[in-house]
Each structure stands twice: as structure tokens, then as C-alpha cells.
Amino acid sequence: MESxxxxxxxxxxxEATRQKLYEAAVTLIAEQGFSATTVxxxxxxxGVAKGTVYYNFASKSVLFEELxxxxxxxxxxxxxxxxxxxxxxxxxxxxxxxxxxxxGLVFIDRYPAFxxxxxxxxxxxxxxxxxxxxxxxxxxxxxxxxxxxxxxxxGEFSEEIDVQLTAAALVGMVLVAALDWKxxxxxxxxxxxxxxxxxxxxxxxxxxx
Amino acid sequence: MESxxxxxxxxxxxEATRQKLYEAAVTLIAEQGFSATTVxxxxxxxGVAKGTVYYNFASKSVLFEELxxxxxxxxxxxxxxxxxxxxxxxxxxxxxxxxxxxxGLVFIDRYPAFxxxxxxxxxxxxxxxxxxxxxxxxxxxxxxxxxxxxxxxxGEFSEEIDVQLTAAALVGMVLVAALDWKxxxxxxxxxxxxxxxxxxxxxxxxxxx
DNA sequence: GTATTTGAACTGACTGGTCAGTGCAAAAAT
DNA sequence: ATTTTTGCACTGACCAGTCAGTTCAAATAC
Numbered sequence: 001m002e003s004x005x006x007x008x009x010x011x012x013x014x015e016a017t018r019q020k021l022y023e024a025a026v027t028l029i030a031e032q033g034f035s036a037t038t039v040x041x042x043x044x045x046x047g048v049a050k051g052t053v054y055y056n057f058a059s060k061s062v063l064f065e066e067l068x069x070x071x072x073x074x075x076x077x078x079x080x081x082x083x084x085x086x087x088x089x090x091x092x093x094x095x096x097x098x099x100x101x102x103x104g105l106v107f108i109d110r111y112p113a114f115x116x117x118x119x120x121x122x123x124x125x126x127x128x129x130x131x132x133x134x135x136x137x138x139x140x141x142x143x144x145x146x147x148x149x150x151x152x153x154x155g156e157f158s159e160e161i162d163v164q165l166t167a168a169a170l171v172g173m174v175l176v177a178a179l180d181w182k183x184x185x186x187x188x189x190x191x192x193x194x195x196x197x198x199x200x201x202x203x204x205x206x207x208x209x
Numbered sequence: 210m211e212s213x214x215x216x217x218x219x220x221x222x223x224e225a226t227r228q229k230l231y232e233a234a235v236t237l238i239a240e241q242g243f244s245a246t247t248v249x250x251x252x253x254x255x256g257v258a259k260g261t262v263y264y265n266f267a268s269k270s271v272l273f274e275e276l277x278x279x280x281x282x283x284x285x286x287x288x289x290x291x292x293x294x295x296x297x298x299x300x301x302x303x304x305x306x307x308x309x310x311x312x313g314l315v316f317i318d319r320y321p322a323f324x325x326x327x328x329x330x331x332x333x334x335x336x337x338x339x340x341x342x343x344x345x346x347x348x349x350x351x352x353x354x355x356x357x358x359x360x361x362x363x364g365e366f367s368e369e370i371d372v373q374l375t376a377a378a379l380v381g382m383v384l385v386a387a388l389d390w391k392x393x394x395x396x397x398x399x400x401x402x403x404x405x406x407x408x409x410x411x412x413x414x415x416x417x418x
Numbered sequence: 419g420t421a422t423t424t425g426a427a428c429t430g431a432c433t434g435g436t437c438a439g440t441g442c443a444a445a446a447a448t
Numbered sequence: 449a450t451t452t453t454t455g456c457a458c459t460g461a462c463c464a465g466t467c468a469g470t471t472c473a474a475a476t477a478c
Contacts, residue, residue, distance in 0.1 A: 172385020
């Protein structure tokens with residue numbers, strides 16, 4: 001057992017199949033929800049036999065959990081990269097937040113179905129993958145919280161801001177604005193949406209008025 | 210305690226049963242999602258036989274749709290009241306927004322399960338109750354957009370703000386911050402959370418930089 | 419006042435269908 | 449030669465929706 005000796009993280013045939021299954025599952029589950037989506041549907045959409053699903057994943061919910069981890073991993077990496085490259089360029093913390101807002105928008109633009117599905121599951125309780133979801137959420141929000149804390153430490157943000165709540169509010173701002181964009185005004189450009197959110201961000205959050 | 214009146218309009222008993230079913234359904238669906246929640250569970254939680262569910266509602270999804278309408282009706286009324294009473298008291302538009310943020314928090318505080326369920330379903334596609342959801346969303350968001358437009362017209366807000374997107378972002382800010390509050394720091398007071406969000410709101414959004 | 423009727427509200431066993439997951443032999447890919 | 453995929457039949461649990469029968473309080477009759 002264990003992974004085949006063919007490289008680690010390389011693109012095995014198996015990996016390609018798993019990728020197809022992720023893509024099929026993410027759109028179907030985003031549209032219909034986890035329970036309403038059948039394994040047969042996922043297999044069909046991925047162009048694969050049902051047995052293959054079970055050869056690659058232990059169960060339907062394991063497939064879903066790994067999908068969650070995979071997707072949020074991409075987002076977290078993207079946010080981190082945005083924050084770090086801003087820092088490297090000597091930008092302020094507001095610049096970092098702004099870059100992260102943009103990174104968030106780019107992510108949602110590229111993976112709207114994943115975002116949809118993530119939002120739909122995040123605040124549920126008593127579900128099998130609850131703990132996976134929590135861990136994965138914390139990873140992403142922590143990046144935002146980190147920038148806020150550094151900003152407070154550097155005197156760029158007021159000491160009175162509530163880091164945790166403010167981070168959540170910022171994430172929510174981007175999330176809901178972006179989902180609305182995709183759902184109701186999909187023709188607008190990313191730059192356009194980014195500009196509107198920047199306006200909300202700038203001036204505020206930073207040291208008092 | 211007068212209670213079982215023979216009111217001709219509609220039987221009181223029936224209304225009470227429907228209310229119990231709403232309450233049972235809202236928590237179960239918030240926790241598990243629509244498809245994962247069975248009619249048997251709803252009936253059991255409501256302390257009622259399964260047949261009663263079908264006596265009162267044409268189907269599981271009709272029950273859900275009416276629940277959505279009922280809930281968002283409460284929210285919209287609450288937002289409207291907040292905006293209007295601020296106006297009556299001669300407050301500014303920022304004050305109105307602030308009052309609506311508080312009204313939103315009060316609502317989520319009182320009906321966390323409904324909020325959860327609403328967020329989980331809002332951006333799905335291809336679902337039976339899609340149109341109900343859209344109508345109902347528009348009613349609520351329109352209240353916020355209205356205040357923003359009035360603020361722009363009165364010169365209190367910059368003419369450059371994007372009303373639709375900004376409204377969505379504000380709603381998202383409150384929504385996500387509140388869900389995080391309820392999920393991860395439920396011991397905090399509403400005033401506390403409101404203060405943190407006010408900080409984000411004030412100074413910004415309002416005229417120029 | 420007591421007996422009888424009415425019908426809306428409610429009950430819960432039952433049905434027909436669906437779906438996650440299994441098992442396995444043969445084929446294909448590497 | 450081994451790993452991966454296929455195709456398909458099968459099972460057992462679960463579940464939305466149905467329906468014949470029951471309850472009970474108000475309305476009417478006696």
C-alpha cells in the first residue's frame with residue numbers, strides 16, 4: 001500500500017483521476033448540496049466508472065473532505081503570497097489587506113463553485129467533516145488576523161480594533177460581495193469590483209478618523 | 210387565559226402546529242442541510258405525526274419555502290424599522306446604516322439557525338426554491354441600497370460608491386462577523402460586537418477619504 | 419343539560435423508489 | 449507484472465409521500 005514509488009506529488013494517472021473527480025464533485029455539490037448529490041452523478045460527470053470513485057476514495061464524505069482541504073489549501077497559499085509579496089515590496093499593512101482582498105477575488109473568480117460550497121457548509125453543526133472545516137477555516141482567517149496584528153503592533157491600525165471580529169468582517173465583506181458579483185453582475189470586471197471594495201477598506205480600519 | 214377561540218378566520222390550532230413545524234425545521238435544516246433532514250425528524254422534533262406535516266404543507270420543499278418567506282419577512286421589517294426610526298429621529302445616513310447593522314445583529318442573535326440556513330442556500334443554483342430565495346434576498350438588500358442611495362443623493366456619501374456592491378459588502382460584513390460571533394465567541398455581548406463593526410463602518414463609506 | 423353529529427386536524431403503518439456502498443472478473447494502462 | 453479502471457449486478461438502509469382510520473371540540477338536535 002502506501003503511495004506508489006513513482007515520485008511523490010507527481011502526476012500519476014491516479015492523481016489525474018482524483019482531479020477529475022474533484023472538479024466534478026465541486027460543481028455538483030455547489031449546485032445541489034452534499035446530500036442531494038449522488039456518487040453516480042459525480043462519476044458520470046467525471047467520465048469515470050462508479051467503482052473508480054471507491055478505488056480512489058474510501059467514501060463519499062472522504063472525497064468531500066479531501067476536496068475541502070485541497071481547495072482551502074489553494075486559497076491560503078494565495079492569501080499568504082499576497083501578504084508576503086506586499087511586505088517584500090515595502091508596502092503598508094493596508095496595502096497588504098488590499099492585496100489580500102484582490103487575491104480573494106481572484107480565487108473566487110477562478111473557483112466560484114468551491115467558494116459557494118464552502119460558504120454553504122462552514123457554519124453548519126453536527127456534520128461529519130465539521131472538524132476539517134474548522135481547521136481549514138482557521139488557516140485562512142489566521143492569515144488576515146496576522147496582518148491585522150502586525151498592523152496594530154506597527155501602530156498603523158488602532159489598538160482598539162478587535163482583530164478576530166474585524167478579520168471575520170473583512171472576509172465576509174469580500175465573500176458576499178464576490179458571490180453577489182458572480183451571481184448577479186457576472187459581466188463586471190474584477191478590477192471594477194476590487195476598486196469598489198478598496199473604497200470601503202481605505203481610510204477606515206486604519207488609525208482613527 | 211382565553212386561548213381556544215373559535216375564530217372563523219383560521220383555526221388557531223393549525224397555526225400553532227405550523228409554527229412548531231417551522232421551529233423544528235429551521236434548526237434541523239440549519240444543522241444538516243435540506244436534503245439531509247428527513248420529514249420524520251422534523252415531525253418528531255415538533256412533537257407531531259408525519260401525516261400532520263403533509264396535512265399542513267404540500268411537500269417538504271413547500272414547508273421550506275414558506276419558512277424562508279416567513280423568516281426573511283421578519284428581517285426585512287426589522288431593517289426597515291431601524292432605517293425609518295433613525296430618519297424620524299433626524300439621524301444621518303451613517304446613523305441609519307449603523308442602526309441597520311445593529312438590527313441585523315439582533316436578528317441573527319435571535320434567529321441564528323435561520324441565518325445559517327439562509328446563507329447556506331442563498332448562492333446555490335438549480336434548486337426548486339431558487340426564485341423564492343432571489344425575491345426574498347432582493348427585499349432585504351433593497352433596504353440597504355435605499356439608504357445608500359439616499360445618502361449619495363443627500364451628498365453624505367461619495368457619488369463614486371457602487372451602491373449595489375457596497376450594499377452586498379455591508380450585508381456580508383455583518384453576516385459573517387455575526388455568524389463567527391455565534392459560532393466561535395458566543396459569550397461576547399451584542400453591544401461589543403456592534404461596537405467592533407461600527408468602528409469598521411464609521412469614517413469610511415462616508416464622504417471622501 | 420345531555421346526546422348526537424360533523425369535520426377539521428391529526429395519526430402512523432405502509433409503499434415505491436432511491437442511493438451509498440460492495441464484489442468481482444475482465445480490460446486497459448504503465 | 450502490477451496498478452488502475454471498467455461495468456454491472458446486487459443489497460440493505462433509508463425516506464418522501466399516501467391513505468384509511470382516529471380524535472376531539474364545537475355545533476346542532478333533543
